[in-house]
Amino acid sequence: MLEYVGYLASVVVLISLLMSSIKKLRWINLFGSITFAIYGFLIGSVPVGVLNIGTSLINIYYLFKIFNAKDFFTLLPVSKTTQYYDYFLNYYSKDIMKFIPDFNVKIEEADVAYYLLRNAIPVGMFVGSKHSEDTLLVKLDYVIPPYRDFKMGKYVYTSQREFFTSKGFNKLLCFSDNINHEKYLLKMGFKKSDDSTTSNQSEFSLLLK
Template structure:
């Protein structure tokens, strides 16, 4: 197979596979690479209609990648909404995404299963929203001595390439208002280490992490 055909097929495959991605950033990156390859292939063989179409797609992808990167830490785009731990909408979000929450939460299952067996009760609960879309949930249990234990820090699949949870920790007043002086993650999976460091936690022993409020 001539190498230009390999380029053409690679571009087509990437465009198709990109459409199967739940994550916004990953979709745009794969779609951009596929569109660029397809544009080059069609231009070489003089298929100008398809070259123009894929070129336009590439430009659109570049625009959205720029916009997503610019907005990923923009407090005007994301907001943190505190809700009651027994809030009906919070329970709905956790129920709808139960399987994904179990697979991708920052805090391991053994830490929170008992606490959340019948749904959250008495924890501080925060929804991270982007416009009118809920993109994350953070639950913190007040231990009564100024310490809050993070029970859940979860982000929806679409925004897992970003860190919307950081907006909860950035606005430390939401914890200080409840008398908390520090937040603790008793144990964290290896995959959560980079995230915890990014949002201000530091390792205190082999497993535990903490962050001053």
Template sequence: MDILNNWKEIIGYIGTVLIAASLMMNSIGKLRKVNLAGASTFAFYGLLVSAYPVFVLNSFISAVDIFYLIRMKMEKDFFELFRIYRSNNPFLVRFVEFYRDDIVRFFPQFRLEPHKEDYIIIFILRNMMPVGLFIARPIEDNNLQICLDYVIPRYRDLKSAHYFYRRSHNIFDELNCQYFYVYSEVKKHITYLKKVGFTPAEEKGSGWYRRKVHYE
């Protein structure tokens, strides 16, 4: 009986940890998913120990999470790319300054050079909000080296990335680009790169990744 009770407590603690962890998520989608897992686990715990108010409350929270996850899945977002031609553009400079601490978590070496003329600078707009920033520079053989590929924390659900990388865009058609190249040693960034279709670029050495500009 003691072992059974201990298992019940463990289930309760798991639910508690998941709910607490969900509150620290930046992404609304991740928050809902983890909160759903935690609330469902805690509802099950409430049922096991006959704590019916706990069961009812967390069942309700689970239902709310499911409702919003379905709604988020069904929502249609409008995406657009907006190119900037000057690296000293005031909004660009302010955007980079505002998110600098978060940017360096994924691109530790990134520094915006205000008078760099060969930058290709593109804001990713989501429902007319600038949620992402892509900066690259031309390299040999009609390729682009990515200097920055950043999305603000609230919108890291990969929708912006899929729009950017999995569609043909006139900007890159005009540049006649073949491959994107990027260097990274940041584990979270490498995980992201693999999710959007990058593979190791063995010809450039360790830490380099590439993918075709046009999605196939």
């Protein structure tokens, strides 16, 4: 029976190493380390127990740093002549297509295009086009996997509402047929419309004021 505890701990630690999010990696690895420590003491292997207690403490230390770190977020305008826009989209194209498979907007066609910076690091991109006089259609809101903890999204949709209203937009609109993308939009405050579109995509909107 005890060997199953060891198997469980091994699987959990293995799963933690597959996480692209540092926060998820630390949380899952912490659970695996604690399970391994319990297993070690149960089978009378003190070194295994002590080693994994140490690993657990290390995970707790870094989780504490993550949750107490002060991040600085910025929206940096995308230049119409930049080559980095296409490079970024090409580099992350496979991951972007998982959530927004029909995204294909040239920089010249975008009315709003910004790099999403976190502590001066470009971690994502926001692209939108004018849908109506006061409505911005969100074509792309993408953050690379290691920084996908919703902080960047909350910054854009909560802290930067005045940024959009100052440009004349009082409403944000987004269409999606991806369940994970839809969950994200709802978490960011978007409301799902009861009306379906001709492309079988769901409509989401966010009123800014």
